[in-house]
Amino acid sequence: MALQWMILTYVVAAEAALALLLTFPSPKLLKNRFVSLISLILQPTLFIVPFAGFQLLDIYWKNEHRLMCTSEICTAAERDRYEKSVFKAQRNVILCTTACLLYWCIYRICKYHKEIQSLEEVEKRYKN
Numbered sequence: 001m002a003l004q005w006m007i008l009t010y011v012v013a014a015e016a017a018l019a020l021l022l023t024f025p026s027p028k029l030l031k032n033r034f035v036s037l038i039s040l041i042l043q044p045t046l047f048i049v050p051f052a053g054f055q056l057l058d059i060y061w062k063n064e065h066r067l068m069c070t071s072e073i074c075t076a077a078e079r080d081r082y083e084k085s086v087f088k089a090q091r092n093v094i095l096c097t098t099a100c101l102l103y104w105c106i107y108r109i110c111k112y113h114k115e116i117q118s119l120e121e122v123e124k125r126y127k128n
């Protein structure tokens with residue numbers, strides 16, 4: 001079970017690094033090549049959105065069916081375990097939403113860059 005969260009963590013870290021690299025100022029030729037490379041990678045990595053959605057559904061289902069420790073017979077260890085599972089679930093929800101949000105941001109940055117390139121080409125044609 002922990003493997004999927006580790007994979008999602010690495011994907012979020014990679015997406016954050018790509019988003020930073022896309023937003024840093026760089027020479028135009030390097031930026032164009034980098035954006036085209038990222039655009040090619042974006043389509044196969046779309047799997048992260050349904051994967052994160054499935055993980056969110058799993059968290060929701062586990063939350064609905066989690067044993068509550070509210071009675072007086074619960075020990076301190078059981079309460080700690082319950083609270084720890086709640087904190088893990090909250091962390092994992094943040095991780096899933098961050099993965100989807102970063103993917104969308106990278107997609108939009110690449111799309112805007114391509115639109116700017118096409119507008120610059122149209123401007124060059126009008127000048128000539």
